[in-house]
Amino acid sequence: xxxxxxxxxxxxxxxxxxxxxxxxxxxxxxxxxxxxxxxxxxxxxxxxxxxxxxxxxxxxxxxxxxxxxxxxxxxxxxxxxxxxxxxxxxxxxxxxxxxxxxxxxxxxxxxxxxxxxxxxxxxxxxxxxxxxxxxxxxxxxxxxxxxxxxxxxxxxxxxxxxxxxxxxxxxxxxxxxxxxxxxxxxxxxxxxxxxxxxxxxxxxxxxxxxxxxxxxxxxxxxxxxxxxxxxxxxxxxxxxxxxxxxxxxxxxxxxxxxxxxxxxxxxxxxxxxxxxxxxxxxxxxxxxxxxxxxxxxxxxxxxxxxxxxxxxxxxxxxxxxxxxxxxxxxxxxxxxxxxxxxx
Numbered sequence: 001x002x003x004x005x006x007x008x009x010x011x012x013x014x015x016x017x018x019x020x021x022x023x024x025x026x027x028x029x030x031x032x033x034x035x036x037x038x039x040x041x042x043x044x045x046x047x048x049x050x051x052x053x054x055x056x057x058x059x060x061x062x063x064x065x066x067x068x069x070x071x072x073x074x075x076x077x078x079x080x081x082x083x084x085x086x087x088x089x090x091x092x093x094x095x096x097x098x099x100x101x102x103x104x105x106x107x108x109x110x111x112x113x114x115x116x117x118x119x120x121x122x123x124x125x126x127x128x129x130x131x132x133x134x135x136x137x138x139x140x141x142x143x144x145x146x147x148x149x150x151x152x153x154x155x156x157x158x159x160x161x162x163x164x165x166x167x168x169x170x171x172x173x174x175x176x177x178x179x180x181x182x183x184x185x186x187x188x189x190x191x192x193x194x195x196x197x198x199x200x201x202x203x204x205x206x207x208x209x210x211x212x213x214x215x216x217x218x219x220x221x222x223x224x225x226x227x228x229x230x231x232x233x234x235x236x237x238x239x240x241x242x243x244x245x246x247x248x249x250x251x252x253x254x255x256x257x258x259x260x261x262x263x264x265x266x267x268x269x270x271x272x273x274x275x276x277x278x279x280x281x282x283x284x285x286x287x288x289x290x291x292x293x294x295x296x297x298x299x300x301x302x303x304x305x306x307x308x309x310x311x312x313x314x315x316x317x318x319x320x321x322x323x324x325x326x327x328x329x330x331x332x333x334x335x336x337x338x339x340x341x342x343x
């Protein structure tokens with residue numbers, strides 16, 4: 001396989017032996033990077049191979065096979081937590097980043113040291129002022145995610161490795177960007193969503209919760225929240241571009257579902273002004289899509305997504321009376337619909 005191979009398509013058309021090879025390759029990459037990522041990245045000569053391997057693992061993550069995806073997802077959760085725990089940027093309670101911007105001509109090493117010195121200063125100020133500054137907590141840290149990341153994703157190295165935290169964020173920028181796309185495209189169904197597609201392709205009410213899917217959603221949500229904290233703008237750009245494609249006629253039930261579940265999962269990760277601008281676009285486009293789309297099953301899918309998204313952002317609705325009124329009117333309209341999926 002070359003780096004440009006479409007592994008998702010190759011897996012679908014491959015033999016049992018070829019599919020087993022892809023499964024084993026996923027296990028190899030995830031096991032290797034857990035143990036040796038820090039050692040690989042600390043040697044500049046190895047970084048190209050390291051990035052190529054991570055790109056290959058990203059491609060494998062799109063394979064439509066549950067166990068392959070779970071193997072990849074478990075590692076990505078640790079990898080992102082590792083990057084995030086070392087790159088958390090101090091913010092004021094109002095949400096604005098306070099990191100000084102390097103002057104023109106500043107090298108990457110100098111910028112990284114500036115960032116780390118500033119972070120240390122703000123951490124000291126936080127302790128002295130009893131919480132005057134807040135660091136975004138690494139999601140899942142309470143359950144040991146961050147600790148597992150330090151022991152797993154970092155493997156073979158420590159805080160003294162040559163590649164500094166800010167450098168890692170830059171070096172892995174392309175990988176992190178592709179991971180945001182992966183999480184948006186493959187987001188699992190949240191517990192709040194109770195409509196499913198049955199064996200006949202109809203949209204109906206869910207009768208039994210799938211605990212594996214819920215566990216997968218929680219892992220993906222935590223990972224996407226960290227990815228969003230690392231780059232709010234890229235997260236917004238990717239989501240709005242996918243929404244634009246849905247509006248442009250490329251929409252599918254699965255595509256719209258995963259997008260809206262991802263949008264709902266990052267509630268609270270953006271600054272208030274950015275979040276408001278983002279949601280105005282999202283809710284407006286979803287309402288427009290519901291108006292122009294024909295077919296009760298299609299409308300049921302869109303209705304479910306509208307209600308899920310707005311339910312994840314109550315602060316936005318409280319602050320925007322016009323949108324709240326529109327959503328409530330739409331909700332009453334849905335309540336008159338006898339279609340079981342809408343109900």
